[in-house]
Amino acid sequence: MIAELGNFALILAFCLAISQGVLPLVGARTGNERLMATGRSLAVGQLVFLAFSYAALTWAFVASDFSVEYVARNSNLALPTQYKVTAVWGGHEGSLLLWVLLLAAWGVAVAVFSKALPRKMLARVMGVLGIVSTGFLAFTVLTSNPFNRLARVPADGVDLNPLLQDPGMIAHPPLLYMGYVGMSVVFAFAIAALLSGRLDAAWARWSRPWTTVAWCFLTLGVGVGSWWAYYELGWGGWWFWDPVENASFMPWLTATALLHSLAVTEKRGGFKVWTVMLAILTFALTILGAFIVRSGVITSVHSFAADPDRGVFLLSMLAATLLGSLALYAWRAPRVGLGGGFGWYSRESLLLGNNVLLVVACAAVFVGTLYPLALDALGLSKISVGPPYFDAVFMPLMMPMLFLVGVGPLIAWKQADPVETSKQLRWVFLVSILIGIAWPFAMGLWKPLTALGLGLAAWILLTAAVDTRNRMMRRRSQGVGSMLGALRPSFLGMHLAHAGLALVVVAISMVNSYEVERDVRLAPGDTATAGGYEFTMLGVGGVRGPNYDADQATIEVTRNGKPVATLTPQRRYYDSQSDMPMHQASLHRRPTRDLYVSLGERLSGDAWLVRLYYKPYMFWMWVGGLMMAFGGFLAAADRRYRLARERSTVVAEERPAATGRSAGQEVG
Amino acid sequence: MTKRQKRLTLVVGVLAGLVIATALILNAFRDSMVFFVTPSEVMAMTELPERKFRIGGLVESGSVVRADDSAKVSFRVTDTARSVVVTYDGILPDLFREGQGVVAEGWIDTEGTFHADKVLARHDEEYMPAEAQAAIERAGHPPGAGQEY
Amino acid sequence: MLRRIAFPLVGVLVILGLLYVGLGIDSRALPSPLVGKPAPAFQLESFYDPEEIVTEADFIGEVALVNVWASWCSSCRSEKPYLMELARQGVTIHGFNYRDTRADARRYLSAEMNPYDKIAFDPNGEAGMEWGVYATPETYVLDAGGTIRYKHIGPLTPRIIREEVLPLIEKLEAENR
Numbered sequence: 001m002i003a004e005l006g007n008f009a010l011i012l013a014f015c016l017a018i019s020q021g022v023l024p025l026v027g028a029r030t031g032n033e034r035l036m037a038t039g040r041s042l043a044v045g046q047l048v049f050l051a052f053s054y055a056a057l058t059w060a061f062v063a064s065d066f067s068v069e070y071v072a073r074n075s076n077l078a079l080p081t082q083y084k085v086t087a088v089w090g091g092h093e094g095s096l097l098l099w100v101l102l103l104a105a106w107g108v109a110v111a112v113f114s115k116a117l118p119r120k121m122l123a124r125v126m127g128v129l130g131i132v133s134t135g136f137l138a139f140t141v142l143t144s145n146p147f148n149r150l151a152r153v154p155a156d157g158v159d160l161n162p163l164l165q166d167p168g169m170i171a172h173p174p175l176l177y178m179g180y181v182g183m184s185v186v187f188a189f190a191i192a193a194l195l196s197g198r199l200d201a202a203w204a205r206w207s208r209p210w211t212t213v214a215w216c217f218l219t220l221g222v223g224v225g226s227w228w229a230y231y232e233l234g235w236g237g238w239w240f241w242d243p244v245e246n247a248s249f250m251p252w253l254t255a256t257a258l259l260h261s262l263a264v265t266e267k268r269g270g271f272k273v274w275t276v277m278l279a280i281l282t283f284a285l286t287i288l289g290a291f292i293v294r295s296g297v298i299t300s301v302h303s304f305a306a307d308p309d310r311g312v313f314l315l316s317m318l319a320a321t322l323l324g325s326l327a328l329y330a331w332r333a334p335r336v337g338l339g340g341g342f343g344w345y346s347r348e349s350l351l352l353g354n355n356v357l358l359v360v361a362c363a364a365v366f367v368g369t370l371y372p373l374a375l376d377a378l379g380l381s382k383i384s385v386g387p388p389y390f391d392a393v394f395m396p397l398m399m400p401m402l403f404l405v406g407v408g409p410l411i412a413w414k415q416a417d418p419v420e421t422s423k424q425l426r427w428v429f430l431v432s433i434l435i436g437i438a439w440p441f442a443m444g445l446w447k448p449l450t451a452l453g454l455g456l457a458a459w460i461l462l463t464a465a466v467d468t469r470n471r472m473m474r475r476r477s478q479g480v481g482s483m484l485g486a487l488r489p490s491f492l493g494m495h496l497a498h499a500g501l502a503l504v505v506v507a508i509s510m511v512n513s514y515e516v517e518r519d520v521r522l523a524p525g526d527t528a529t530a531g532g533y534e535f536t537m538l539g540v541g542g543v544r545g546p547n548y549d550a551d552q553a554t555i556e557v558t559r560n561g562k563p564v565a566t567l568t569p570q571r572r573y574y575d576s577q578s579d580m581p582m583h584q585a586s587l588h589r590r591p592t593r594d595l596y597v598s599l600g601e602r603l604s605g606d607a608w609l610v611r612l613y614y615k616p617y618m619f620w621m622w623v624g625g626l627m628m629a630f631g632g633f634l635a636a637a638d639r640r641y642r643l644a645r646e647r648s649t650v651v652a653e654e655r656p657a658a659t660g661r662s663a664g665q666e667v668g
Numbered sequence: 669m670t671k672r673q674k675r676l677t678l679v680v681g682v683l684a685g686l687v688i689a690t691a692l693i694l695n696a697f698r699d700s701m702v703f704f705v706t707p708s709e710v711m712a713m714t715e716l717p718e719r720k721f722r723i724g725g726l727v728e729s730g731s732v733v734r735a736d737d738s739a740k741v742s743f744r745v746t747d748t749a750r751s752v753v754v755t756y757d758g759i760l761p762d763l764f765r766e767g768q769g770v771v772a773e774g775w776i777d778t779e780g781t782f783h784a785d786k787v788l789a790r791h792d793e794e795y796m797p798a799e800a801q802a803a804i805e806r807a808g809h810p811p812g813a814g815q816e817y
Numbered sequence: 818m819l820r821r822i823a824f825p826l827v828g829v830l831v832i833l834g835l836l837y838v839g840l841g842i843d844s845r846a847l848p849s850p851l852v853g854k855p856a857p858a859f860q861l862e863s864f865y866d867p868e869e870i871v872t873e874a875d876f877i878g879e880v881a882l883v884n885v886w887a888s889w890c891s892s893c894r895s896e897k898p899y900l901m902e903l904a905r906q907g908v909t910i911h912g913f914n915y916r917d918t919r920a921d922a923r924r925y926l927s928a929e930m931n932p933y934d935k936i937a938f939d940p941n942g943e944a945g946m947e948w949g950v951y952a953t954p955e956t957y958v959l960d961a962g963g964t965i966r967y968k969h970i971g972p973l974t975p976r977i978i979r980e981e982v983l984p985l986i987e988k989l990e991a992e993n994r
Contacts, residue, residue: 069898073898154930155927158898274678291836312840315837318836319833322829322833326825329822344677352677352678356681359685360685373836373839377839383702384701385702386773388699392692392696392700393692520739521739601759601760603734611759729916766916767916
C-alpha cells in the first residue's frame with residue numbers, strides 16, 4: 001500500500017512538473033502575474049510529493065517489502081539498516097528518484113533565495129526547471145519506475161551489491177547528483193536569460209552563486225568517488241579514466257570553465273555568448289553522463305544494467321536540450337552584445353586561456369571516451385584507449401593552465417602590465433623553480449615531469465600567498481581589523497580552491513612518480529618490503545561481519561625494525577554472493593604517505609597473495625579536493641551575492657587597478 | 669582594443685587551442701591506441717606486433733596454473749576455436765573465473781606466450797567483456813547464422 | 818541566422834547519430850550453431866537424487882526452457898526472479914547445474930525459490946560441451962519435439978522474456994496443438 005502511495009505521489013509530482021514547465025513560461029510571455037507566480041508553489045508541491053515518494057521507497061527498503069521488484073533486487077533481510085537506507089539509490093530506478101528529488105529541492109531553493117529576481121526572470125527560470133524536471137520524471141515514470149510490484153513475492157531479496165556496502169558509497173551518489181542537478185539550475189538561468197534576450201552582468205551575478213555551489217557538489221562527488229575507488233574498488237588506484245568516471249569529469253571541466261567565464265561576464269560584461277554556451281554544454285554533459293551510465297552503450301566498471309529503451313529516452317533528452325538550445329541561440333543571439341574590450345595581457349585574456357584549455361581538455365576526454373564507441377558502432381574495429389592516452393593529452397594541457405592559475409588572480413582586468421607582473425613575481429618564480437628542483441631530490445629520484453608538477457604547485461601556493469599579503473598591506477595604515485577585512489570570502493574562497501588544486505597536483509605528481517606497488521606471496525612469518533617499510537605476515541584468521549564472513553590477514557609493518565602499524569586487510573564473502581569475494585583494504589595514513597595492503601587469494605598451503613602499496617602524499621589529494629569544494633562554498637557565501645544589497649557591495653569589490661566600468665553600473 | 673580586434677583575439681585563441689589539442693589528441697591516439705585481437709588471429713600471426721595489444725575470450729576451464737613461490741599465474745584464453753597461453757604476475761581481478769570472459773593486455777613472445785600486464789574481467793553483474801564476446805563471435809559464429817524460430 | 822549555428826549543429830547531429838547507432842550494438846546477440854538442431858544427447862546424475870539418471874529425453878516432450886546455471890554465477894542470481902515468474906506462469910524449466918557442488922547449489926535453490934522442474938547435475942561441464950555452453954547463464958528454448966529453437970547467452974531480462982522468449986513459447990505451443 002505504501003508503495004502505491006509512493007507511486008501515486010511520483011505521478012502527481014510528474015503532473016505538477018508539467019504544469020511548472022508550462023504555466024510560468026506562458027505567464028512570462030503574456031505578462032500574466034498570476035501565472036508567473038505559480039512557478040514557486042508548483043516547485044514546492046513537487047518537492048513535497050517527491051519527498052513523500054522517496055520516503056515511501058525508503059520505507060519499503062527498511063521494512064524489506066520484497067513485493068517491490070526494486071527492493072527485491074537491491075536489498076535483503078541481512079543487510080544492515082544503514083545500508084538498507086542507502087540501498088535506495090543503489091540501483092538505477094532509485095538513484096533516478098533521488099535525482100528528481102534533488103532537482104525539486106534545488107528548484108525550491110531557487111524559489112526561496114531568488115526573491116529579489118525580476119518576476120519575469122524568476123518565472124522563466126522556474127519554467128525551464130519545470131521542463132527539465134518533466135523530462136527526468138517522465139523518464140522515471142515511463143521507463144524506470146521503482147515501485148513496480150513483483151507478481152510473486154520472494155522470501156528474501158537478492159542483496160545490495162557488496163561494492164556499494166560502504167560509507168564512501170553512501171556519500172558519493174547524492175553529492176554527485178547534487179552537482180549534476182545543480183547544473184540544471186545554471187542551465188535554467190542561461191535559457192531564461194536567452195529567452196529574455198538579456199545576457200548581461202545581472203544574469204551572470206544571479207547564476208554565479210548557483211554555479212559555484214553546484215560546482216562544489218560536483219567536486220565533492222568526483223572526489224568522494226575517487227576516494228571510494230581508491231580504497232574499496234580499485235585495488236589502490238584512484239582514477240581509471242573509466243567512461244563513467246569521465247562522464248562525471250567532463251561536466252566538471254566545463255563547469256570549472258563556466259565558473260571563470262562567469263567571473264568575466266559579471267565583472268566586465270564580456271564572454272557572454274561563451275558563458276551561455278558553457279552553461280548549456282555543462283548541462284548537456286550531465287545528461288550525456290546519465291546516458292553513458294544508464295543506457296549500456298558503454299560497458300564499464302559501474303554502469304547500470306543495460307536497457308536500450310532508457311538509452312533512447314535519454315538520447316532524446318540530450319537531443320532536445322542541444323537542438324533546442326541551439327535554435328534558441330540562433331533566434332536570440334543577434335540581440336546579444338559583445339561586452340567590454342580587453343588587452344592581450346589582462347585578467348580576461350588569461351581567463352580566456354584557462355577556459356580554452358579546460359574546454360579542450362574536456363574535448364580530449366570526450367574523444368577518448370567516445371571514439372572507441374564510434375569505431376565499434378561503425379563496425380570498423382575494436383580498440384581501447386587507456387590511461388596512457390589521457391595522461392598524454394592531459395599533462396600538456398594542464399601544465400600551462402596551472403601556470404595561469406598562479407598569475408591570473410594577481411593581474412588587473414582590461415589591461416595589465418607584463419613587466420610589472422614579472423617584477424612582482426620574479427622571486428616567487430625563482431623559489432618555485434627551486435622547490436621544483438629540490439623536492440624530487442628529497443624523494444630520492446629526480447624526474448623532470450615531477451619537478452614541473454611540484455614547481456607549478458609551489459607556484460600556485462606562493463602566488464596566492466603574495467596576493468593575500470598584497471591585499472592586506474594595502475590597508476596597512478588602517479589597522480589589523482581592516483587588513484583582515486580586506487580578505488573577503490570570495491577572495492579567500494578563490495585562493496583556497498586554487499591552493500586545493502595545488503595540493504592535488506602535488507599528490508598526483510608524487511604518486512605517479514614514487515608510488516611502490518608489489519604483489520607478493522606471503523606465508524605466516526614471511527616479510528616483503530615496499531617503499532622502505534617491511535611488511536610481515538603474522539597470519540590469516542576468520543572474522544564474522546554482520547552479513548559476511550571474512551578472511552583477515554594480520555600484517556605487521558616496521559621500518560628499520562621499529563614497529564609502525566599493524567594492518568588487517570580482509571577478503572569478504574558476503575552471504576548473498578559468497579562466490580564473489582570483496583576486498584577490504586587496510587590503510588595506515590600519514591600526511592606524507594599512505595601504506596595500503598590488500599589481501600588477494602589463497603595460494604597453496606597457508607600462503608596468500610598480498611598487494612602492498614607505498615603511496616606518497618596520497619592524503620594531499622583528499623585534503624586538496626576538500627579545500628577546492630570548501631573554497632567554492634566560501635566564495636558562494638560572499639555577501640555581495642545577496643541581491644538585496646547588491647549595489648552597495650559590488651562596487652567595493654572592484655580592484656583599484658581596474659579602471660573599466662564597475663559591475664554596479666552594468667546592472668542598470 | 670576594438671571589437672573587431674577582440675573578436676580576432678578570441679578566434680585566434682580558440683583556433684590555436686584547437687590546433688594544439690588536435691595535434692595532442694592525434695599524437696596520443698597514435699601512441700596509446702590498443703587494438704583488440706582474438707586468440708585465433710593471434711595464432712594466425714606471421715610476425716610479432718611491436719605494440720601492446722589486447723586479447724579476449726574465455727578462460728579455458730582447468731587451465732589456471734599458479735606458481736608455488738610467487739604471484740605468477742598462467743591460464744589459457746580461448747575463443748572456442750583456438751587458445752593462447754597467458755602469463756600474468758599479480759593479483760587477478762575479483763571476477764576472474766574459469767569459463768568466464770576475460771580480456772588481457774600485453775605483448776606476445778616468440779614462443780607464442782602472451783605476457784599480460786593487465787587482466788580485466790567484469791566488475792559488476794554484467795556478463796562478459798564486450799571484447800571477449802567479440803572474440804567468440806569472430807571465431808566461427810558469425811552474427812545471424814543459423815538463428816531462426 | 819542558421820549560419821551562426823551551422824557548425825555546432827552539424828557536430829551535435831553527428832554525435833547524436835553515433836550515440837544512436839551505438840545503442841543498437843547488441844553485443845549479447847550470439848547465435849548458436851545448435852539452433853534448429855535436436856537437443857544434444859547427455860547422461861548425467863539428477864541434481865536432486867544421485868541415484869537417478871537424467872538424459873536429454875527427460876527434457877523433451879513439451880515446450881520447455883533449459884537454463885544452465887551455477888551457484889557461483891552472480892548473473893544467474895540476477896535472472897532467477899524472472900525464471901521464478903516464468904515458472905509461475907506455467908512454463909516448464911529444466912536446468913543444468915554447471916560446474917557446481919550440490920551443497921552450494923542447494924543453498925542457492927532454497928525451497929521456495931526453485932523454478933526448475935528437472936535438473937541435470939553437471940559438475941565437470943560434460944553436457945555443457947555438447948550443448949555449446951560458453952559460460953553461465955545460458956537459456957535454450959526446446960520445442961515439443963526436442964529441437965533447440967532459441968538460445969540466449971547471459972542473464973534473461975524482463976525485456977528479452979517479454980519480447981523474445983514468451984512470444985516464441987506461445988508460438989511453439991500453438992504449433993503443438
